[in-house]
Amino acid sequence: MAYAIPAAIAGRFLLSFTSIYDSLKYDHLLTSPLTSYPRLQEGVFLYKHGIDPYSGGGFYHSPLLLSLFSTVLPQYSPIPQLLWASCDIISAYSLAQIWRLRSKDETGRRDGRIAGSYLLNPYLFLPSLALSTSSLENALFLTAIVFACRGKTVPSLFTLALLSHLSLPSVLFLPPFVMLLHVSPTSALASATKESTLRLGSSIKSFFIFAICMSFASVCNLITTGGWDWVYRTWGTGLLLPDLSPNTGLWWYFFTEMFDHFRPYFLMVFSVHLLIYVAPVCMKFKHDPLFAIFILQGLLAIFKPYPTLSDPGLFLSMISVFPEIFPYLRHPIVTALLHLHASLLLPLFHSLWLAQGTGNANFFYASTLVFGMANGAAVTDCMWAGLRVAFGQKDGVEYVQE
Amino acid sequence: MKLLAFCFGLFAVVRAHDEEFREHLHLRHLDDGRVSALFSFTTLLKDTAPRSPLSIGEDDIPQHYTLFPLALGQVLREHAVTEVHLTLNAGKWDYTRWGYPEDPAVATGAELWAWMGESPSISIDERWKGLRNSLAGLFCASLGSLDEMRTTSPMYSFRPEGSLPLFNQTHKLRHALLPSEHVCTENLTPFVKLLPCKTSTGIASLLNPHRLFDADWHGMGVHVKWDPKTGISVQLNFQTVLDPVRHSSRGQRVDFSLKTLFDREIPKACPVAADSVIDVFMAEGEYNIVAPGPSIMEGELAKFIVPELPMPLDIAVRWPGEASNLFMNVLQYSNHAPASKQNSHPTNIEVLRTLTGATQSYGKLHVEVKNNLDSDVDVIYVETMPWLVQFYIHTLKLSVDGKERQDLLKHFSYKPSEAHGRPMLFEGVLTVPAKSTVRLTLDVLKSFLRYTEHQPDAQRGWDLPPAVFIPITNNNSSEGRILRRLYTPAVLVDLATPDFSMPYNVIIMSSTLIALIFGSVFNLLTRKFVALPVEGPSESEPSTGTK
Numbered sequence: 046m047a048y049a050i051p052a053a054i055a056g057r058f059l060l061s062f063t064s065i066y067d068s069l070k071y072d073h074l075l076t077s078p079l080t081s082y083p084r085l086q087e088g089v090f091l092y093k094h095g096i097d098p099y100s101g102g103g104f105y106h107s108p109l110l111l112s113l114f115s116t117v118l119p120q121y122s123p124i125p126q127l128l129w130a131s132c133d134i135i136s137a138y139s140l141a142q143i144w145r146l147r148s149k150d151e152t153g154r155r156d157g158r159i160a161g162s163y164l165l166n167p168y169l170f171l172p173s174l175a176l177s178t179s180s181l182e183n184a185l186f187l188t189a190i191v192f193a194c195r196g197k198t199v200p201s202l203f204t205l206a207l208l209s210h211l212s213l214p215s216v217l218f219l220p221p222f223v224m225l226l227h228v229s230p231t232s233a234l235a236s237a238t239k240e241s242t243l244r245l246g247s248s249i250k251s252f253f254i255f256a257i258c259m260s261f262a263s264v265c266n267l268i269t270t271g272g273w274d275w276v277y278r279t280w281g282t283g284l285l286l287p288d289l290s291p292n293t294g295l296w297w298y299f300f301t302e303m304f305d306h307f308r309p310y311f312l313m314v315f316s317v318h319l320l321i322y323v324a325p326v327c328m329k330f331k332h333d334p335l336f337a338i339f340i341l342q343g344l345l346a347i348f349k350p351y352p353t354l355s356d357p358g359l360f361l362s363m364i365s366v367f368p369e370i371f372p373y374l375r376h377p378i379v380t381a382l383l384h385l386h387a388s389l390l391l392p393l394f395h396s397l398w399l400a401q402g403t404g405n406a407n408f409f410y411a412s413t414l415v416f417g418m419a420n421g422a423a424v425t426d427c428m429w430a431g432l433r434v435a436f437g438q439k440d441g442v443e444y445v446q447e
Numbered sequence: 448m449k450l451l452a453f454c455f456g457l458f459a460v461v462r463a464h465d466e467e468f469r470e471h472l473h474l475r476h477l478d479d480g481r482v483s484a485l486f487s488f489t490t491l492l493k494d495t496a497p498r499s500p501l502s503i504g505e506d507d508i509p510q511h512y513t514l515f516p517l518a519l520g521q522v523l524r525e526h527a528v529t530e531v532h533l534t535l536n537a538g539k540w541d542y543t544r545w546g547y548p549e550d551p552a553v554a555t556g557a558e559l560w561a562w563m564g565e566s567p568s569i570s571i572d573e574r575w576k577g578l579r580n581s582l583a584g585l586f587c588a589s590l591g592s593l594d595e596m597r598t599t600s601p602m603y604s605f606r607p608e609g610s611l612p613l614f615n616q617t618h619k620l621r622h623a624l625l626p627s628e629h630v631c632t633e634n635l636t637p638f639v640k641l642l643p644c645k646t647s648t649g650i651a652s653l654l655n656p657h658r659l660f661d662a663d664w665h666g667m668g669v670h671v672k673w674d675p676k677t678g679i680s681v682q683l684n685f686q687t688v689l690d691p692v693r694h695s696s697r698g699q700r701v702d703f704s705l706k707t708l709f710d711r712e713i714p715k716a717c718p719v720a721a722d723s724v725i726d727v728f729m730a731e732g733e734y735n736i737v738a739p740g741p742s743i744m745e746g747e748l749a750k751f752i753v754p755e756l757p758m759p760l761d762i763a764v765r766w767p768g769e770a771s772n773l774f775m776n777v778l779q780y781s782n783h784a785p786a787s788k789q790n791s792h793p794t795n796i797e798v799l800r801t802l803t804g805a806t807q808s809y810g811k812l813h814v815e816v817k818n819n820l821d822s823d824v825d826v827i828y829v830e831t832m833p834w835l836v837q838f839y840i841h842t843l844k845l846s847v848d849g850k851e852r853q854d855l856l857k858h859f860s861y862k863p864s865e866a867h868g869r870p871m872l873f874e875g876v877l878t879v880p881a882k883s884t885v886r887l888t889l890d891v892l893k894s895f896l897r898y899t900e901h902q903p904d905a906q907r908g909w910d911l912p913p914a915v916f917i918p919i920t921n922n923n924s925s926e927g928r929i930l931r932r933l934y935t936p937a938v939l940v941d942l943a944t945p946d947f948s949m950p951y952n953v954i955i956m957s958s959t960l961i962a963l964i965f966g967s968v969f970n971l972l973t974r975k976f977v978a979l980p981v982e983g984p985s986e987s988e989p990s991t992g993t994k
Contacts, residue, residue, distance in 0.1 A: 071809045071892075083839055083890070090841035091861070102863025102871070103837050103892065287866035289895040290808070291943075295957050301945045302898050302953040318961070325972045347964060399943055400806040406945045410953065414960055421964035428971050436976060443981045446974035 050157050053164045054134055060174060061126030069175035073399075074391055077351035078288040079105045079212070079279075082125065082176035089115045099274035105282040107210045108266035108275045110178060129173050132184040137163040139187035144366050146194040147230050147335060155368075162365040167388075168358025179355040182211050186218075186359070190338065193222050194230035198251055199258075201226060206258035210266070213280045214319055214349045220327050221341060223251040224334035232369055233332040234434040243331070283350045284316055291399075291409055293391065294352040295417055298410045319348055329432070336431050339363050343424035347417055357420045364423075370430035372438070380426055383419035390415060465493035465678070466514040468643055469722035470650045476729050476764070477545050478793065480692055480701040481663060482708060485549040486650060486685040488642055490515050493678040499614045500527040500566035500574075514719060516641035519669070519681060522581040526574040529618060529673055530607050531561040535588055535630035536666030539936040540688075546793035547931050550684045552668050554913050555937040556626035559593055562607050565616040575621045586669075587633045593623035596833055597912075599872040602860050604829045604917050604932075609672025609680075624831060624912035626937035630666055632656040638667055641683060649717025650725065650753065653709040654685060664688040704763030713760040716753045723753040725762060736764055795820050796879070798916050800935040802836075807893055807943035812838075814887040814935075816916065818879040825857070828887075829915040830873040834864035835894050836911060836940055838871060842890040847883050855885055866894070876919070898945045908941040 069075055070083050078084065088104035091097070092115050098104040114120060118128065137160040144159045145151060163169060173180040185208040192201035201222060209216040227243045266275055282288065289301045296315060303311055322344050330337035342363065346356035361384075364370075390412035397404030436444045471487040492515050498507065507524055510517065523531070532552060540553035552558060561578055563571050575598065583590035599622050611618045635656050642651050659665050668684040691703035694710075706712055716723055727736065727749045739756050741749035751762060797817040804810030818824050832838065845855045859875035879885050902909070913934040 073808065083842075086841045087839050091863070094861075096861055096863075098863075100863060101865040101869070103866070104863075289897065291895065295961065297895075298945065298953055299957045300897070301895065302950040304950060305897070305899050318965075321965075322968065325969065329972050344964075344968070348961070399808050402807075406943065407949065414956060417960050417964070421960070421967065425964065425967040425971060428968065432971060432976065436978070439978075441981055442978045444976050444978055446971070447977045 050160050050164070053161065057130045057133055057164060057170065058127065061123045061130050065174050066122070066126060066176055069171070072175055073291045073395060074293055074354050075172040075175035076177040077179075077292045077353050078103060078290055079282060079351045080172075080178040080182075080353055082178065085110060085114060085178065086120060089120065097270065097272070097274065099270060099272070099278040103288065105279055105288070106178065107279050108269045109207065109210050109262060110181075112265070112269045125176055129176055129180050132180050133164060133170065133173050136169075136180070136184045136187045137161075139184070139191045140362065140366065142191045143187065143194060143230070143335070146191070147232060147366060149231060159365050163362045166358050166362050168354040169362060172353050172355040172358070177353050177355060178211065179353045182208055182215070183355055183359050185211070186215065186342070189218075189222065190225070190335070193225040194335065196226055198226050199254060202251060202255040203258045206255060206262055209259065210262050210279075212349075213283050214345050217319060217323050217345065218338060218341060219252070219255055220323055221330075221334045221337040223248050223255075224327060224331065225338065226251055228332075228334050230335050232336075232367070234336060234367075234369060234431050235437070236332070236435070284312065286312060286350055288351075291395065291406075291413075292351060293354060293357075293413055293416050294349065295347070295413065296350045298406065298413070301406075315348075315350070319345065333431075336367065339367065340424060340428055340431070343420065343427065347420045347424065357416075357423075360420070361423065364427065367427070367431070369434055370427060373430035373433040374426050375429055376422065376426055380419060380422040383415065383422055387412060387416035387419045465495075466512060467491040467493065467721045468514045468717075468719055470717060470720050470724075471722070472650045472653070472725045473549055474725065474727045474762075475549070476701075476703075476727075477688070479544045480690070481545070482689050482691055482703050483545060483549070484687050484689060484708065486654065487550075488651065488683040490643075490681045490683075491678055492520075492680070495678045496612050496675075497529045497673050497679060498524045498527045499612075500564040500616060501614055503527055503566045503574075504568040514643045516681060518585055519641055519671070522578065522585060523671060523679075525581065526578045527563060527566065528574075528578055528671070529562045529564060529611055530609050531578070531582075531671045532559070532608075532668070533582055533586070533590075534558045534666055534668040535586070535628065535634055536664075536686075537629045537631075537660075538664040538666075538688075540664055540934070542794045542933060543797065544793065545688060548686060550668055550686050551931045552670075553664075553666065553686070554624060554626070554915070554934045556624065556910065556912075557588060557590060557593065557628035558622075558624050559590060560605050560620065560622040562611060562618050562620055564611075564614045564618050571619050571621065579623070582669075586637050588630075589625070589628050592628070593625050595869055597623040597625060597831075597870055599623070599831045599862070599870055601829055601831075601872060601874055603874050603876070604827050604915060607672070608670070609674050612673065612675070622831070626910035626912050630660075632660055634667060635659065635685075638669075638683060638685070641681075643719050644717035648713075648715050649720055649723055650713065651717070652713055653705060653711050655709045655711045658689070658694075658709050658711075659685065659687050662687040662689045700766075702763070702765045704761050706761045706763075713753060713758065715758045720754075725751040725753060727751070727762065727764060729764070736762070794933070796824060796826065796916060796918055796933060798914070798933050798935050800914050800938060802891070802911070802938045802940060804891075807941055809893060810836075810891050810940070812887075812889040812891050814889075814914065815884055816877060816879050816887070817884040818881060820881060822881050824879050824881075825919040826877045826879055827915075827917040827919060828873070828875045828877050829917065830871070831912055832864065832871045832873075833909075833911070834866055834868060834870060835896070835909050835942060837864060837892040837894060838873065839890040839892065840873070842888075844888050845877075846886045846888075847880060852885070855879070867897075867900070893940060893942055895943055898947055898950065901942075901944060901947070905944045905947070908939045911938045911940050913937050 084103050085106050088098035088106055088111055092111055140163050141156040141159045144155060185204050189201050189204035192204060205222055224243055227247060286296060286300050289297050291297055326337050326340050343360040346352055346360050394404055394408040394412045398406055398409045433444060469489045473485040475483045477483055510520055512520060534552040535557050536553055536555055539555060540548055559579060563574055565571060579590045579593050600620050601622055605620055605622055639646050639654060644651055646652050646654050665687040670682040673679050689708050691701055691707060694707050729747055736749055742752040742755055743750040799815040801813045802810050816826060840861055845852050855878045857876040862872040864871035915932055915934055917932040
């Protein structure tokens, strides 16, 4: 076990030097239009040739990534591959840190297992090998949580602002992050009645800091691109869904098949639907905001407009930080089998539809429904277990919801 | 004599109105035994200028024409168009066998481009819309589909062929290609209506739709341009490549005559034509021109001045040496002639474009440009692509003989496409070294369309517009090289299709899954936990023991 993690890290770096990226770069499961690396390269290329990448085309990445890759980072292989591998290591390290902060366990006995759950999760390392920027988003997300767990308001909210710039739905994490900044990250699921230490004044201050961070990044973007077109191209894309490339989510086929006159209405419904979960989840898990972040991440992974496999993958890896819920999961086997089923069907039906031409779009659509079902089962089961922990095990008593 | 006097009288009337009509038929024997025919009808409105776009909104001057097509004139003046080119072609012009066409506009399908001056009252885009809809009505073609999703404004290519007047306003270009539009007999009828003699007399009487639309390649063109010295000219062209072997009545022969090609003769000359000439261009070989003899012989060009010849007029060309071995000769002409002429290339620049890739999500575009000349040639490579296919310009690779030569692309302008909107425009200046082939590869991404955006025959795929190659002629090296614009054939792209029968099912099933997860989540969040005493197994077992 002691050598497993160094071996995984070494293996991850070694994979950077293979040409595996070339065979994965256009894969719809691993990269979405918002996270695809070839599109980022195209944007950087246009930017370097004096053409505004936000004037059209399929470039939907944030100007933050544009300025990063057009100035600091060279794009020659294997530099990006190594960067992505480093992001994976940072994410795994952050996940282990989150566990240490939550469990107050400084011995690091479970660090290997926690990091392994990130590094060896195929939903996470395959998008990373395809250089999907969702791996960068995951690294930012986990780093922001580490900062928040340590109570470092500005670094945490700044990281979250950067994350929101890369992926707009992440802005919904702000309320639980503000709560986490003021509440201990230790598990409070078993003592749900713990008094909240959240204060209104400091919360408003946190929101204000976040707004400043967002504005700061926006002004940087404005200076980089010389206009506000990027708002429409990056955040607008998630709301208006101009690109209907298939992915593992629920939006693309729904809006491919949508009647034109209902499209704006349903786009509004799908976007508003994401907002609905924030307040109830934060209220129910106000004693343990880290768990609220975890649940919200799982829900966003199902319902966000352009998900990749790494979104539900992150949720699954984060389960390892909450071992106290394991005894109370109701149907882990069913969830696991659904995931197995979906992960076999998705690539198979994708290839049957688009490459072999022997299946049609419904095949792949059906497998995304199975995948959505699997993710839904995982989230609801974790939620149940997270609530159920509070009551503990007692002989002769069963806890049900009335 | 009386007829001549009458004709002269008419000419006098024509001159009084400062209008002139010329008709011209150019016949060319091609290397593979086919015959290319270009009908060209030019009407000149002398000493007039195009309408100034500044006067849009005011009452226009009254239009009265004798020869000039009024229907077209009204369209041009209504939208204040300075120069317009419309071509409707069917088939693929085979440059390797047929050489350069007489009318270079041989893009498959419809091509429309216009130069218009800016107007303060009505924008160019609005007038462009009006122009294409008017021309669609005039020529019974689906030019209305040349909408914003097809329209581009090239910067370096499609320069005006005539002159642009100074209206104190800049002129702008609008260009659109629609490869899936096909020319047919319903387009010819309105075309013929614009001619002063219709098809009753003169060269236009050879426009027999049964033969023209049966040809291996056929297309019609309208070119309106302005020259400050002469005036506005409208050139109506019909270009076709006919196979005389197929229509030969006396066995399989490459001999041809007007009668065998068009199944018509010229009954009499068009009286209002200032000029009515048939050219027969014979490249090489032993041939006879049988009755009547040409009026003028200029090298390889035999000129027939129609009014001077006896009517009804038929011109026949024969290859007497061919008589002994008829069928073999035909085969030789059709199949072996180009092979035997491998050293002499019909065109100086050869282009080839293909789209490869088995999946419906991405592909690779391959373009080959071959220079047969002994000197380097700069070529403008113009690619207009609807958003159906998106280019990854950063993957553009140029190579000559397997060696990478990124330096050959001197500079380029690129306007990216917009999803569900405007097309992409790429114009690059490419240097093609002497006697070599430049290979260009590019990754492309195939778009996914909404189900309402697909064509009725969605599984057929989409025709992508041809790429255009325009060699840049530098005046210094005038060594008699012919450099004209070339079109690649249209490319068919296979885009992924959704299931067209399922909109309701998808809405229902996706909504069910969302409702299920939403319901479960809120069920867990809102309901209270209660403790239930579990009955001991010892009490419940007896009652279910039989199971």
